Amino acid sequence: MEKNDIATRIREVLIAVVGHDRFEMRDDLTAPDVEGWDSLTHMSIITGIESAFNVRFKLREINKLRNMGTLIELVQSKLSA
């Protein structure tokens, strides 16, 4: 799956969880940049992404995520595994 397609689907998950689209999908996007993406909604976003792509992350993998770019790379690596 192309990076743009992954980003589009992740964006849909994010909007569904935080309830708005007031953010720009950039590689350097981080949780504090998105209103409503806090430690409480974080796991909903992660599990939403797992469901959307039918993948399962490891705890170590999500602890290593630094920004949207690394999240997209992680999804990409799971899909191509």
Next chain:
Amino acid sequence: MFGEEVDGCEFSVSSFLIVEEDGMPAAAVAGWIEGAAEDGLGSNFLRTNLIGYTFPPTSMAAMRTNGAAVKELLLPRSSLMLQLEYVYTSPSHRGKGYARKLIGKHIYEARTQGIERAQVQVFADNKPAILLYESMGFSTSQTAHTEHPNALQLVPAASKLLMERSI
């Protein structure tokens, strides 16, 4: 304890110092350096990730619901400061100075790593703990308060203090 372990938050096994008497735990204190583990990820996210990967989805749903009721009590943990949590002494071992010794040990270990300040959060009704922290040089730097009607069903007090000291 969990399927996967992580360092750097109050649920990390590696955070705990424990006093044992006759092979049984008598007191425990968690302590970690905020943002020092996992390339700087905050303990709040580490904790949530750990819960999310350990407990069923219903637990996360309950956490989100309950979280709304106590959100105003969240106090920020400063990066690269020693964080102390879950200070506990079993009732039959209270008054022996175990909590003080364990906190002192955490402070000593943090100091050897070049850490300069320590923080601890405590509910405003926990007078024995506040007195202990004050006697160890901690003072209140911030207070959080909630008026949420369900808060007291979840936590012991509607106010929480952030106490700090240099180490």
